[in-house]
Amino acid sequence: MNLLEVQDLDLAYQTHRGTVQALQGVQLCVRPGEVIGLVGESGCGKTSLARAITGVMPRNARITRGELRWQGVDLLKLTEARHRERRWREFAFVPQSAMNALNPVHRVGQQIAEVLTQRGGLGASAARARVEALFDQVGIDPQRARDYPHQFSGGMRQRISIAMALALQPKLVIADEPVTALDVIVQRQILDLILGLQKSLQLSMIMVTHDVSVVAYVCDSVVVMYAGQVVETGSAAEVLDAPLHPYTMGLTRAFPDLQQGIEQLRPIEGSPPDLLTPPTGCRFAERCPFAQDACRAASPPLRSVAGGARSVACWRSDEAAVLRAQWLAEPA
Amino acid sequence: MTANPDPGAGLLRRLFRLTGRDPFALAGIVIYVVFALTAIFADVIVSHDPLEILFLPDGKVASNQSPGGVYWLGTTSLGRDVFSQLVYGARSALMVGLSAALMVVVVGTLVGLFSGYYGGWVDAVLMRLGDVALSIPFLPFIIVLAAFLKPNIWNVVIGVSALLWPNTGRIVRSQVLTLRERSYVEAARVSGASHLRILFTHIAPNVLPISFLYGSIVVGWAIFTEASVSFLGFGPSDSVSWGFMLQDAFLSQALSRGAYYWFVPSGLCIMLVVAAGFFISRGYEELLFPKLRD
Amino acid sequence: MQTVPAAPPDTRPVLVEAVGLTKAFAAPRSMRDVMQGHRPQVSAVDRISLQIRRGESVGLLGESGCGKTTTGRLLLKLIAATAGRLRFDGMDLARLDARQELRFRQQAQFVFQNPFDALNPRFSLHRALTEPLVNCRIPKAEHADRLALALKRAHLDRLGHLERTFPHELSGGQLQRIALARALILQPEFIVADEPVSMLDVSVRAGVLNVLREVQQDMGLTALYISHDLTLVRYLCSRTIVMYLGTFVEEAPTGELIRNPLHPYTRALLQAVPSTRVGQSHEPIPILGGVPDALKPPSGCRFRDRCPRATERCASEVPLLRDLGGGRKVACHLV
Numbered sequence: 001m002n003l004l005e006v007q008d009l010d011l012a013y014q015t016h017r018g019t020v021q022a023l024q025g026v027q028l029c030v031r032p033g034e035v036i037g038l039v040g041e042s043g044c045g046k047t048s049l050a051r052a053i054t055g056v057m058p059r060n061a062r063i064t065r066g067e068l069r070w071q072g073v074d075l076l077k078l079t080e081a082r083h084r085e086r087r088w089r090e091f092a093f094v095p096q097s098a099m100n101a102l103n104p105v106h107r108v109g110q111q112i113a114e115v116l117t118q119r120g121g122l123g124a125s126a127a128r129a130r131v132e133a134l135f136d137q138v139g140i141d142p143q144r145a146r147d148y149p150h151q152f153s154g155g156m157r158q159r160i161s162i163a164m165a166l167a168l169q170p171k172l173v174i175a176d177e178p179v180t181a182l183d184v185i186v187q188r189q190i191l192d193l194i195l196g197l198q199k200s201l202q203l204s205m206i207m208v209t210h211d212v213s214v215v216a217y218v219c220d221s222v223v224v225m226y227a228g229q230v231v232e233t234g235s236a237a238e239v240l241d242a243p244l245h246p247y248t249m250g251l252t253r254a255f256p257d258l259q260q261g262i263e264q265l266r267p268i269e270g271s272p273p274d275l276l277t278p279p280t281g282c283r284f285a286e287r288c289p290f291a292q293d294a295c296r297a298a299s300p301p302l303r304s305v306a307g308g309a310r311s312v313a314c315w316r317s318d319e320a321a322v323l324r325a326q327w328l329a330e331p332a
Numbered sequence: 333m334t335a336n337p338d339p340g341a342g343l344l345r346r347l348f349r350l351t352g353r354d355p356f357a358l359a360g361i362v363i364y365v366v367f368a369l370t371a372i373f374a375d376v377i378v379s380h381d382p383l384e385i386l387f388l389p390d391g392k393v394a395s396n397q398s399p400g401g402v403y404w405l406g407t408t409s410l411g412r413d414v415f416s417q418l419v420y421g422a423r424s425a426l427m428v429g430l431s432a433a434l435m436v437v438v439v440g441t442l443v444g445l446f447s448g449y450y451g452g453w454v455d456a457v458l459m460r461l462g463d464v465a466l467s468i469p470f471l472p473f474i475i476v477l478a479a480f481l482k483p484n485i486w487n488v489v490i491g492v493s494a495l496l497w498p499n500t501g502r503i504v505r506s507q508v509l510t511l512r513e514r515s516y517v518e519a520a521r522v523s524g525a526s527h528l529r530i531l532f533t534h535i536a537p538n539v540l541p542i543s544f545l546y547g548s549i550v551v552g553w554a555i556f557t558e559a560s561v562s563f564l565g566f567g568p569s570d571s572v573s574w575g576f577m578l579q580d581a582f583l584s585q586a587l588s589r590g591a592y593y594w595f596v597p598s599g600l601c602i603m604l605v606v607a608a609g610f611f612i613s614r615g616y617e618e619l620l621f622p623k624l625r626d
Numbered sequence: 627m628q629t630v631p632a633a634p635p636d637t638r639p640v641l642v643e644a645v646g647l648t649k650a651f652a653a654p655r656s657m658r659d660v661m662q663g664h665r666p667q668v669s670a671v672d673r674i675s676l677q678i679r680r681g682e683s684v685g686l687l688g689e690s691g692c693g694k695t696t697t698g699r700l701l702l703k704l705i706a707a708t709a710g711r712l713r714f715d716g717m718d719l720a721r722l723d724a725r726q727e728l729r730f731r732q733q734a735q736f737v738f739q740n741p742f743d744a745l746n747p748r749f750s751l752h753r754a755l756t757e758p759l760v761n762c763r764i765p766k767a768e769h770a771d772r773l774a775l776a777l778k779r780a781h782l783d784r785l786g787h788l789e790r791t792f793p794h795e796l797s798g799g800q801l802q803r804i805a806l807a808r809a810l811i812l813q814p815e816f817i818v819a820d821e822p823v824s825m826l827d828v829s830v831r832a833g834v835l836n837v838l839r840e841v842q843q844d845m846g847l848t849a850l851y852i853s854h855d856l857t858l859v860r861y862l863c864s865r866t867i868v869m870y871l872g873t874f875v876e877e878a879p880t881g882e883l884i885r886n887p888l889h890p891y892t893r894a895l896l897q898a899v900p901s902t903r904v905g906q907s908h909e910p911i912p913i914l915g916g917v918p919d920a921l922k923p924p925s926g927c928r929f930r931d932r933c934p935r936a937t938e939r940c941a942s943e944v945p946l947l948r949d950l951g952g953g954r955k956v957a958c959h960l961v
Contacts, residue, residue, distance in 0.1 A: 241904070516745055
């Protein structure tokens, strides 16, 4: 059965300027052992979704609709205490600034041990042993458990954050932009580490990122988000090679690739809509080179195509092949 | 990615919201306004000169009269009208407070700007001067100053400013140290701006809000200091202040005679103005650096 | 489509020239250092030499901490060099009088990494854009035309009400283009762009990169692009210099650098970049990760403690940047 099922999720933030509709009708499915990439630009709701799943949200966030089923149980209907029981034990979160989220005045081993004793119910020596095992797994010398965060480089601190997430052996790890702030060579090492851990521990993962190459390297399937909605899903290979939604076409053409020839970059003009007053109709219509009247009139639903393996929210999805060729051919 | 919050933007809008949320700051503003109006319209409000010795109808000096009738707050032992003195005291209190605050803001800001921006020996010299000023004991210095120079309201102002500018100077300096590293300052250098130009067009406007914050704290201090100095007898004898009133009352043993109408009002006024100044500073600080709200 | 200029003929005049340029900072001192009278130094930039010819677009590639940002600032006289010579259009930058300094400022401009920080939040866009004109004493009569032209070049001509618009109202991509317009308003001959798109959102980067490329070609600008992103350098630069721990390790026409990297560090960098297509990423070259300690760089070649092919000679002798002909230079004993 699916490990995680997000059905029709709506999330809003109450701000002094009004209600910001951060997520709308979001659908997501995670199977055991699957790595999903959650892709989109800043403000699309991917971090909000990640936080909604773990249940750690700012005070002004409200989930107004939908279900969040973890192994069949709807997390939204649980009390905070029951939700907290599952947190970190069943699913763990590596936040965006994980590197800076380590407490600078405590030794790193101690910080992980604290998780083990307070939440995992381990005794002190069992915790110590587990910390050493974790450090081994993430490729850090266990002797360094006595060091402080500032004594480590950025890449190593990221490894420590990953170790902390794995402490209680969760089934799902959600990583929010895990390699964005790292240099190229270290980035690759961390990605390889994540891949290795995922295979050996049979983890499910949700990788939240705006970097398409990370998705291509690590993820089995992709969920593309735009302005609080899911616009396309499918396997990583299919979505990146033959995108169906114009936004995905734009995203994949926004990165020049070292391996391919130098084509002209096709930017996506404009900026995402203000979610205080989201537009009626397709939210991408304003920036879409293929928008028609139908697009501005009504918002396209997320529909399954290709026998259920992929889905896309676009009125013109059956013309996708033609539009792709057009996107590439159009002069800048 | 969001832009850096800027203390100055939307200031007026936040001012209105804040006075609604912070009753103390509102009370402080009201108190200030009342005293300011009193000070400005002193001549209109009172009928007697505060130092004028008044006489009863029967020719005797109107000394130690209880409040009531002609003398709203009674008279002093020398026959002067307490109410008139109170009202004119507001004038001198506000003058002292605002002048000292202005001087501290000007000197502290200039020092902080040059110190923080140029660094090096300029910074070293100015900060050491500040250290000297901070190490001098406050009240004794003012008293000594008053003893050597004429006991004059401006000497109190100068004395207070001379000792209180370093705090503002240091805070401004640390702000400048941060602002100096901003990309837009470098961008100004790249486009040919001279150092002075950068200092006064880019950096100064961003530190002024903090300077005024510290200035607002000085108002209360200055008034309080002037009152203390006058109470101890080193204040000016030709103008009336609340401290002067307290001294007068003390020397005439007003407490043992139960002449509460004489010293309680002035003491209360000092307390109110200083407290109001404090509340306003707190409100202003909240305005400048709003805590994150949901 | 010819997207990058052809390899420059050697006859184009040299605009920017640096010889032995060095920048050292005082390093934090321990108690022992103080007692022994040590003043340890960190060389952020160590004796680099380069030449940039008119009309060239050069990339300066390296990871964080390699000194590329410091180099950019040195070239624009934003920080003072500890040693070495710097010439711009023949002028010795260390010996400029006030008038020449102003002329230099007009001709050499900088685009900063963080668009949110590069504009004073209190200045309206109009004020921010015309500030360089005021600083360089350009007559007011010319302001309107220059402003319109700069905005047009940055694809911002449809942005109105500049006197009433402030930075916090714009998105990252727009801000960076405003910053670019500000750099262009003086009609400079040389610009240095420090990580111009790294802080921008993915979908916006392409737009800014295209503007940069277009501007450079239309204005015949000479440009130095500082970046850690190989794909950016490939898109914009005809020639690329690779930097590591304060020194230049390789220099080559960009296409050749990517097709045939010679220095082990360059090779590791290229292998490490993941592809945007599934299953097409290269196998990474194993080198020890982690940022090297700039305070105590290894003896000899600075890369030797991470290099998979280091020899004894690498530890004892510093490899110099050798010219191999055809615009290629490498600093490595094994090449």
